[in-house]
Amino acid sequence: MPDQHQQLDLLADADADPARTLLARARAIFSELDDLPEDQRIDTINALRLALAEHSPLRDEPVDCVLWVRKESVVANDYNPNVVAPPEMELLKRSILADGYTQPIVGWRTEANDDVSYEIVDGFHRHEVGRGVRAVRDRVKGRLPITVIRPDRQGSHDRMAATVRHNRARGQHTVQGMSDLVLHFGRLGKSPEWIGEELGMQPDEVLRLQQVTGLAETFADQEFSEAWEADLDD
Numbered sequence: 001m002p003d004q005h006q007q008l009d010l011l012a013d014a015d016a017d018p019a020r021t022l023l024a025r026a027r028a029i030f031s032e033l034d035d036l037p038e039d040q041r042i043d044t045i046n047a048l049r050l051a052l053a054e055h056s057p058l059r060d061e062p063v064d065c066v067l068w069v070r071k072e073s074v075v076a077n078d079y080n081p082n083v084v085a086p087p088e089m090e091l092l093k094r095s096i097l098a099d100g101y102t103q104p105i106v107g108w109r110t111e112a113n114d115d116v117s118y119e120i121v122d123g124f125h126r127h128e129v130g131r132g133v134r135a136v137r138d139r140v141k142g143r144l145p146i147t148v149i150r151p152d153r154q155g156s157h158d159r160m161a162a163t164v165r166h167n168r169a170r171g172q173h174t175v176q177g178m179s180d181l182v183l184h185f186g187r188l189g190k191s192p193e194w195i196g197e198e199l200g201m202q203p204d205e206v207l208r209l210q211q212v213t214g215l216a217e218t219f220a221d222q223e224f225s226e227a228w229e230a231d232l233d234d
Contacts, residue, residue, distance in 0.1 A: 033045065039141075042068050042141065045068075046068060049067060050065060050067070052065075060150065062148055062149055062150060063104065063147050065148075066104045067145070067146050067147075068143035069143060069146045070143060071130060071143065073115075074107065074120065074146065075118070075120065076120055076127070077120055077121070077163065079160055079163070080120075080163055082124070082163075082167040087201075091199075092125055094197070094200065096126065096133070097133070097135060097136060101130075101140070103123070103126065104123070105120060105126055105146050105147070106120070106121040106123055106146075107119055107120050107121055107147075108148060109148050118146050118148070119159075121159050121163050121166070122162065122166035122167070126144075131144075149162060175209075178209060179209045181199065182195055182199075182206060182209040182210055183209075183210075192210070
């Protein structure tokens, strides 16, 4: 964040670029956030993001505005057919612990008795990690990242279809792609234990892919003759 002198420099250049004036004024106001208690600061930043989104040319894209919502206000739906196996769930935990939240939870906003909550459309397992893994929960201050689906897609049938689309559109890793990754990390000197932990693979999976890629690399430049040839005269 620029200090006061840098902000004045920005203002001095305002005639050349009006956007710099706006940015300098905004930064001066945002610096006041540091004086607020942490919870109030997060809520205020959420409100600022919502206000800013009203002026964004990309406001129709849900990811344009991500809010940090109290975990108690994020609830599961009762129709999600997706189940994550234990190894993949462990990998998701590892991913969020190591990389942080890189994808928000997708939800829709509901109100009942003046209480606002967000029902999950996609990201139930990211929600589970944020609630259940203490290191993650503490790091994100008991909040979860939420982006809200478009208002015209909030009917029950739309939400159900969106959940299935999100689940099925993720795709799967190919054997060849995973083999290439294992070979790459092996060349970097990474141990099988490191590869398994970082990629969410069992030891036998790593070994099998190492064997496959090792054989392929060994014989990559070899020429082979035909094992036999058909005798068309006979």
